[in-house]
Structures are given as structure tokens and as C-alpha cells.
Amino acid sequence: MGMGQNFPVAGILLAGMAVVAMILLGVDAVIALAVLLVWFGSLLVAAGRPPEPPKAVVRQKLDLDSIRDLIENFSTPVLITERNTIALANRAARTMLGLHMIGQDARVALRQPEAISLLNDSRSGEAIVRGLVRRQDIWQISRRAIDDRLAMLELTNQTAEADISRAHTDFVANASHELRTPLAAILGYVETLREDDGRVDTPTAQKFLGIIEREAQRLHALVSDLMSLSRVEAEKHELPTERIELASLVERAARDAAGSARMDRLDLELAAQPCVLGDLHQLEQVVRNLVDNALKYGAHDQAVTVTLDLAPGDQARITVSDEGEGVSPEQIPHLTRRFYRTDPGRSRASGGTGLGLAIVKHIVERHRGRLDITSERGKGTRVVVRIPLAGQQNEVEGASEDGLSEDAIGAETQELS
Structure with a gap:
């Protein structure tokens, strides 16, 4: 005035x-x-003198300034609304929703019906909103009233939790299906033998017993792999400390996987004798699984080559190569998924459980290593495992908790000869 x-x-x-x-x-x-x-x-x-502002206006300015300083560095997006108009947004919220939202009606900025219903209700509450930023995102919006004028909206990203829950559900469903198949075969043939009350001729009975034995072995292998996967996942954050000579381990595990029947197809090339800090049984399992896969799915008249040498960056490198049919490029990123099979019928017929490469991935992850898979149709598949040498593991950043990234799998681009 x-x-x-x-x-x-x-x-x-x-x-x-x-x-x-x-x-x-x-x-x-x-x-x-x-x-x-x-x-x-x-x-x-x-x-x-200018007139003193009303006390409510002074209190509002002080409140917003103090709240701005308090929420600015929160890792979760936080909005402060004044009668549903966005008055403040911290750095995370501005990055997520953009600067233009400040001054907007929050119902317009958030758009989703669930958010609008929450904001129309003056009471504190929560709402689950899908597709707030990207189509598959899931966010929880929590509204907390500060006073009769101001309210705080906290946005929590629940996409990862939902993905984990979905993965667990899929895993249980797949495991149940895989277990049920051999059990059904065993029960069916046992029931047939019992109902015939000894009238089944010997050759047929022997055939049935052979199927029962094969399915029981498959069931045993599946349960063993499930237990192995569970143990590996439980220990994946514990860095192994045992000093291991890899050359003798690779040779022993490869020969165990081949057995006497397939030894003539095994070609070992141990060009180095590196030492790593690792878990003896888990590293043996890596070699056994890779060699077993190569022998099963490689050409039966071609050798499987297992090499051990040193890779750049002070790493031990284990390579298992076969000259089989190979897999298509689009399948490579999925090979380490649980129960994934490029040819389900052939895999089950050969006794595969669909868990071998998933176990390998988690063991390599625990050892702070790297897993690369390359393949070419008609030429075969090459799997490379790199593990830091003893003394280097502590300097290597661990892989992500969800497993090796798809960028890592298949990152190597050498063509198979």
C-alpha cells in the first residue's frame, strides 16, 4: 500500500x-x-512502512522452505501439494515427472484414475498405480496430510518387487510341472504292472521297469538341481575364500561328466595352471554342467573341446565348445533362464532338467566372474567362463542380484569354426 x-x-x-x-x-x-x-x-x-503480512502467509513461506530443504535429497520421489496443486517436488520427482508439473493440479500431473481417487479424498491413504512412467511400471503413491492445507505424496517404485514375485510364481509353476511329469509316468506304469497281477510278459515288464527307472532318475536329477540352485542362490553374496588350482579341477570334472562311455569325445587343452579363490564343489559343478550339455547337444561324432587359459585382466578362462546344431541368436539371452529349453522334447529325452545353465550363471556370479555364450546355427556353441585370479576377486565389482545381464550373455562375438 x-x-x-x-x-x-x-x-x-x-x-x-x-x-x-x-x-x-x-x-x-x-x-x-x-x-x-x-x-x-x-x-x-x-x-x-509496508504493512506486515498476515501470520498465515509468513508461516506458509517458512513451512515450504523448510520442507524443500528436508525432502530435496530423498532417493524416492516426493511431492508437496497445497490443496492438490503441486507446490514442491524433490530432485527425484522432478527427474521422474519433469519440471513442468510444479504449479499443476496433481490430478492432472499424475493422470491415473487410482491417483485421482486418492487425491480427491482429503484423508491420508495409499494407491497402486500402473504405467505412471513406463507401461510396465508399478508405483505405490502414499498420501500423508501435513495440515489442512498441505499434504505429502511419496512415490515408491514396486516394479522390482512385482517382477520378483512373478518370477517366484513362474518358478513354482514350472517346477511343479517338471516334477509332475516323471511322477505321472512312474505312477502310471506301476499301476499297470500291479493291475495285471503278474500277467504282463517279461519283455514288456522289463520295458516298463526301464521307463520307471529312467523317470525316477530324471526326478532325482531334477530334485538335485533344484537343491543345488537353492543353495547357490542362498550363498551368492558370500565371496568364496578357498584357494583352488583350476587345472586339476577342470580335468577331473570334465572326465567325470564324460564318463567312460563318452571319454573318446573329450578333448582337453589345459594351457595354464591358474589359481582362483572359489568354492571347489561349485566350480566342479560348472565344468560338469557345461561339458555334459556339450556332449548331449553337440554332434555325436564330433569332439567337445575344453580349454583352460589366461584371459586379459588377470582372469582364468574356461571354454567349452561343441560342434552341434547350435542355437539361434534370439535364444541366447534366454539360455540361463530356469527350465528354458530350445528343444523341450530332445532335452527331456536326454535327461536334461533345464536348470544346468541357470546354476552355472549363479555360481559364476558368486565368484564375481563373467559368463559368455555364443552360438551359430550348424556350427555349434561356445561357452566361456572367466573368473578373476586369486587376489583379484576383491577388486572386482559383483554382478547384479538378478543375475548376469543380457548384455553380458552372448557379448562375445567370435564366430565358431
Whole structure:
């Protein structure tokens, strides 16, 4: 407001009356005039000051400033709304939703029906919103009232939790299916043998018993692999500490996988004798699984080559190559998924459980290593495992908790000869 609006007319009249009274009471005129001037000057100074803002406005500014400093560095997106208009947004929220949302109605900025219903309700509450940023995202929006004017919206990304829950559900469903198949075969043939009450001829009975034995072995292998996978996942954050000579381990595990029946197809090339810090049984399982896969799915008249050498970056490198049919490029990123099979019928017929490469991936991850798979149709498949040499593991960053990235799998581009 200007001075004209605040001019103290009443105060000046009161000052004039006081001076007249002083003169009538015999006060010296000079003193009375001085009092009048001082009084009049103080009134003019007071009239020139801007009016004090209402206390509510001062409190609002102080509240928003203090809240801004408090929430700015939160890792989760946080919005402060004033009667559903976005007044503040911390750095995470600005990065996620953009600067343009400040000053907008929160119902317009968030758009989703669940969020709008939450904001229309003046009480505190929560809502699950899908597709807030990307189509598959899942966010929980929590609204907490600060006072009758301000409220805080906290956005929590629940996409990872939902993915984990879905993966667990899929795993249980797949495991149940894989277990049920051999059990059904075993129960069916046992029931047939019992119902015939010994009337089944010997060759047929032997055939049935052979199928029962094969399915029981498959069931045993599946349960063993499930237990192995469970143990590996439980220990994947514990860095192994045992010092291991890889050359003897690779040779022993490869020969165990081949057995006497397939030894003639095994070609070992141990060009180095590196030492690593690892888990003896788990590293043996890596070699056995890779060699077993190569022997099963490689060409039966071609050798499987297992090499051990040193790779750049102070790493031991184990390579298992076959000259089989190979797999198509689009299948490579999925090979380490649980129960994934490029040819389900052939895999089951050969006794595969669909868990071998998933176990390999988690063991390599625990050893802070790297798994690369390359393949070419008609030429075969090459699997490379790199593990830091002893003394290097502590300097290597661990792989992600969800397993090796798809960028790592199949990253190697050498063509198979």
C-alpha cells in the first residue's frame, strides 16, 4: 500500500490537540512545538512502512522452505501439494515427472484414475498405480496430510518387487510341472504292472521297469538341481575364500561328466595352471554342467573341446565348445533362464532338467566372474567362463542380484569354426 492509504490523520489531530493542551497548561511554546514535530515525524515514519503480512502467509513461506530443504535429497520421489496443486517436488520427482508439473493440479500431473481417487479424498491413504512412467511400471503413491492445507505424496517404485514375485510364481509353476511329469509316468506304469497281477510278459515288464527307472532318475536329477540352485542362490553374496588350482579341477570334472562311455569325445587343452579363490564343489559343478550339455547337444561324432587359459585382466578362462546344431541368436539371452529349453522334447529325452545353465550363471556370479555364450546355427556353441585370479576377486565389482545381464550373455562375438 502507498503512504496515502496509510496517512495517520487521526494521529496528527491527536498530536495537535495535545500541543494546544500543553500551551494552555503553561508549557513553553518551543518545547510544545518540539514535541509536536517529534510526534508528527514518528507518525510519518510509521505510515511509510509496508504493512506486515498476515501470520498465515509468513508461516506458509517458512513451512515450504523448510520442507524443500528436508525432502530435496530423498532417493524416492516426493511431492508437496497445497490443496492438490503441486507446490514442491524433490530432485527425484522432478527427474521422474519433469519440471513442468510444479504449479499443476496433481490430478492432472499424475493422470491415473487410482491417483485421482486418492487425491480427491482429503484423508491420508495409499494407491497402486500402473504405467505412471513406463507401461510396465508399478508405483505405490502414499498420501500423508501435513495440515489442512498441505499434504505429502511419496512415490515408491514396486516394479522390482512385482517382477520378483512373478518370477517366484513362474518358478513354482514350472517346477511343479517338471516334477509332475516323471511322477505321472512312474505312477502310471506301476499301476499297470500291479493291475495285471503278474500277467504282463517279461519283455514288456522289463520295458516298463526301464521307463520307471529312467523317470525316477530324471526326478532325482531334477530334485538335485533344484537343491543345488537353492543353495547357490542362498550363498551368492558370500565371496568364496578357498584357494583352488583350476587345472586339476577342470580335468577331473570334465572326465567325470564324460564318463567312460563318452571319454573318446573329450578333448582337453589345459594351457595354464591358474589359481582362483572359489568354492571347489561349485566350480566342479560348472565344468560338469557345461561339458555334459556339450556332449548331449553337440554332434555325436564330433569332439567337445575344453580349454583352460589366461584371459586379459588377470582372469582364468574356461571354454567349452561343441560342434552341434547350435542355437539361434534370439535364444541366447534366454539360455540361463530356469527350465528354458530350445528343444523341450530332445532335452527331456536326454535327461536334461533345464536348470544346468541357470546354476552355472549363479555360481559364476558368486565368484564375481563373467559368463559368455555364443552360438551359430550348424556350427555349434561356445561357452566361456572367466573368473578373476586369486587376489583379484576383491577388486572386482559383483554382478547384479538378478543375475548376469543380457548384455553380458552372448557379448562375445567370435564366430565358431
